[in-house]
Amino acid sequence: MELWRRNLYILMGSQFLVMGAMTMIIPFLPLYLQEMGVTDPEKNQMWAGVIFGINFLSAFVMAPVWGSLADKKGRKIMVLRSGFGMSVVMILTGLATSPLQLMLLRLLNGTISGFVPASISLVATNTPRERVGYALGMLQSGGVAGSIMGPFIGGALAELIGFRMIFYLTGALLGIASLVVLFFVKEEKLPEEEKSQSAGFFADGSFILHQRTLLILFAAGFLLQFAMLGPQPQMPLYVERLGAPGGYIAFFAGLVTAVTGMANMMASPFLGRLGDRIGSDRVMVYAMIAAALFFIPHAFVTNVWQLLVLRFLLGLCMGGLLPSLHALVRHHAPAGKESTVYGYNSSAIFLGNMMGPIVGGFLTVWIDIRGLFLVTAGLLLLGAWWIKTGLNRPTTPKREQTVPQKRVSSAH
Structure with a gap:
């Protein structure tokens, strides 16, 4: 192997x-x-x-x-x-x-x-x-x-x-x-072989956070998790409102989450391979648009079975989001700083994980969970537009794709 x-x-x-x-x-x-x-x-x-x-x-x-x-x-x-x-x-x-x-x-x-x-x-x-x-x-x-x-x-x-x-x-x-x-597990590509330069943690961080393309990707990672997890804590109450068959609210609330994850798991390798062929940016944009379109009918379902079908279709779209994001981060990361960039990307995702349910809970009080689904769809469409337009603009010149020395970064 x-x-x-x-x-x-x-x-x-x-x-x-x-x-x-x-x-x-x-x-x-x-x-x-x-x-x-x-x-x-x-x-x-x-x-x-x-x-x-x-x-x-x-x-x-x-x-x-x-x-x-x-x-x-x-x-x-x-x-x-x-x-x-x-x-x-x-x-x-x-x-x-x-x-x-x-x-x-x-x-x-x-x-x-x-x-x-x-x-x-x-x-x-x-x-x-x-x-x-x-x-x-x-x-x-x-x-x-x-x-x-x-x-x-x-x-x-x-x-x-x-x-x-x-x-x-x-x-x-x-x-x-x-x-x-x-x-x-064997790591073939070691840091020494990459000849990575480091101007220190804070200088490296400043350099990374001044790369417009990377900031777009970090913001997209935050937005994805914020939008996807925002309605999550309210789903059991939504299942209860729709009327769980047989009164098995906990079972169907768990099933709603499980089918989304199963579809995500099934689609991730296929959509990742598709990204290798046509470009991860395209897969990510199309998957975000499709996810937004599947979120809209969430607000209008009348029974749990309809919700389960939509959650499965949503999960298929989700399978193309984070793998594509990670592939794009790898493509745009400065040489020798891939792990640092992934660290900042993970922070953005963690922040979305935390803030999504909190803000979603507050919004539900004002606009109900049905309104929250529509807001989520809007956020995903905004993210797709952001990725589409942001990554097609000129990026940092090739000569700047290495980490500067301390004096250069401080001047920057």
Whole structure:
């Protein structure tokens, strides 16, 4: 097997475990807090929201830092740092005895995370350019599969082995996945071979954030996640309003999410390969337009079955979004700074993950979830126009596509 394929398949499996571990806590977090003595419903909801969200807050802050280190020390070592670190934190989470301890551990977990952007960077820089779209699509499938199966497995295991044992088991699996990466993944394109220049973390960051094309891509990543996740917390209430068959609200609310993820997982490799042939920018624009068009009828459905069909079609479109975005970031990143750029891109995505549900919740109070679907469609159409017009304009000249020395960047 070609080395890049072997790396891809191993990192796909590892991403499945990592994303599963990050989402496995969702179904039983309020119950875990009750076990710790937080029985008041309002306090339980408050703690659950803070504990779940703080992981993404610290990941948002630290992603560029770990990306910069990956460009200096290597991408594989960053994957291992994150994998082994999260393994230890997961085991410690099983030993937590108070909500404060749990919150601090989730904060630490986000701080040392970076497995996903490091894996994306490693695959993108060690895969032939003509196969990057396909490889990133496959990697996306692994992560999405983990996100889908994580809550399901977490809920099932909570009934069988208890809450704390889930954390021990997850920590052990993350450790095993990291060992597999250690022994079987090989990074051919090392930072030394790229002869990357560094003017320091802040100077490099300033240079990257002054690249108009990269800013467009970061904004697109934020907008995608903001729009896609905005209606997500309201979906169970929408399912209840539409009338879940047999009164199985929780089941159909979960199914609505699952079919979207399954379609995403199915479409990602195909659309990634299509991006290699016709251009990732085209795939991204068309997928955003199609997603917007499928969001519009969300506002007018009259039963759950119609909603399920639309969510599946939406998931097919979503399969072309993040892989195309990652491929475009790889194409436009300055030589030797790919991981740093992916770090900033991940921060933008994390910010969208956090802000989308918050703002969506506030908007729902004023315009109802049906109105929120229409706003989401408008945001996606705006993003498609932005990518189409922004990436077709002249970009930074070739001679500027290396990181400047400190004196040049400070003058800039």
